[in-house]
Amino acid sequence: MKQNHANSPLQTKARDREPTFAIVSRLAATGGVSAVDFGQDIGVPLARVLRGDAKTLDEIAAITGIESSALGRWTPLPEGKTKREINGHLFPVRPTLTSEVRGCPSCLQDDVQQSALSAHRAMTFRSHWLVHHVTLCIRHKRPLETLWKEAAPSLRYDTAAQFANIADRIIADDAPFERRDPTPFEIWFDQRLSGQPHETTWLDDHPLHAAAVFCRLLGIALLKLHDLRLSDLRPGSEWACYHLGFETARHGEEAILKELRRLNQLAEPRLGPKAVFPVLYDRLSREHVEDTDFAVYREVLARHLMESWPLGPGDDLLGTPVTERKLHSVRTAANETGIDIRRLRKMLEAANMIDAGLPDNWAVFDAKNAKTMMDSLLTFVSAKQFYEMHHIGRSQFNLLVEDGIVQPSLQDATTKYIWDPRKGRDLVYRLLVGGEIIQQAQHGWETIGKATQRLQLRPGEIIKAIWDGRIQLVARNVQFEGYASIHVYHDEVAQVLAKEQPSAMSLEMFAKTVGIANPVYLNRLVQHGYVSTSEMRNPRTKILQRYIATKDASTFHEQFITLRILARTKGQTWQSLARQLRNAGVSTFNIDGIDFGPVYLKTEVEAALAD
Structure with a gap:
């Protein structure tokens, strides 16, 4: 039978933004035991509390008298393997649940002053401190500080025990700190996270984490307009990037596009988008390419590139190779056709095909529409x-x-x-x-x-x-x-x-060529008989070595395919192709649990991608 805790000291109330693991730790401190031991005593192990599944929350609710919904609001709830939900908003696990735990010492001092309990039991851990986008306590205008570091989750999130270790230091802390007013971004983020009314922005229509990341990435890019680089900022000043990006992004797509066009003027198109906004472009074309929460920001950047960049073969559009030129600039057209650049510009201006206020590098026009005119000038x-x-x-x-x-x-x-x-x-x-x-x-x-x-x-x-x-x-x-x-x-x-x-490739070179990053995987394919090799004498060392000869390569390509080869063949990004294969239920080649790396059976891939 379950013990009835209705009249026990385990009955409590949830404090401000307090996650379930902190409540459990606080109750454990009441009995002078660790959260791990307390969890064993009540039949709800701390490891389960940290996972935050619904059944565990119901059990804690029955013990504490707090509604399950209230417990779940500020508890990082699992959403798949890579995300946690806090008050309805999803955040990635890795930066959220790190070994470094931050907080506001002033909040903890207030907790102690307003309570008759011992300091470590009076202190409250606030869940929004876990979110890496939060760097300032809005109430005290104080930057968050590292409270403790602990690798083991069972010790890291035994918050009352950790408070006991730092209580004297926190109470005695009267050192001056750099007070600053919260930025509009920080106020907006906190209000959205907590579900409070806030000023409406374009970003409100999109998931909070992705919106915050985009503000930071855009802000990093916009630093250039102020003759600054990210490395010029003092440690702990990344909040300025969020602020800078938010002040533009809050107003929507046209405001974003306007600033991106200003950035264009700081570089030459031939250097590519990475020369203009390297971090923004890299993250949206690679790191976040499969996250649908970032799709709207990829679309805005893609629109900017398609409307203002003279992209041609040898360029890429957010990771997708460009196979056909859509836009020419006056410069690229003159370079490729030999038409005098001054003569070409005059003709294009007369035909109202370019913006007369833009320089030759950035004055773009539709390559197809201008073909007849350009052919006449050639x-x-x-x-x-x-x-x-x-x-x-x-x-x-x-x-x-x-x-x-x-x-x-x-x-x-x-x-x-x-x-x-x-x-x-x-x-x-x-x-x-x-x-x-x-x-x-x-x-x-x-x-x-x-x-x-x-x-x-x-x-x-x-x-x-x-x-x-x-x-x-x-x-x-x-x-x-x-x-x-x-x-x-x-x-x-x-x-x-x-x-x-030798008329063949080394295993290492063949692996690199076909897109198998680690030669270990190719060696496994060879060892298990799925790929043949030829023994040849190295002309330099005179030692017999294993090579991938032409016939061996042909055998490989008949049976297998990699994302690198597929991307080049299809003219798509390897990330988008990987997603298509995953959605079609096609996985990498695997026999008896042996990992052969990013290699697929060609027949399975062709069937999945058939028109």
């Missing part, structure tokens, strides 16, 4: 003009001509103006479709010209290997333009084409 150019406008070195250009990669558009002409500038543009586009973007050449990346010199190859060999899929790792270096921006990965080119190398 003239054939000399060989020198051709290789210079597409940033091809003279010697490299001559080799490309000899290899049949580029050819004049007019034969047997009496003029030297026989080269169509569009052919150079098409060459660059074709090589960059589905490629990566790098900020500088490092970790093995080099130009095609450099690779041909080091490996004694012809540029045509490398280019044809890219076109037929034997070379997978291709990138656009944002520091350069045109052909000079195209980079390949040296080790891959060497193992695919170099004459002094």
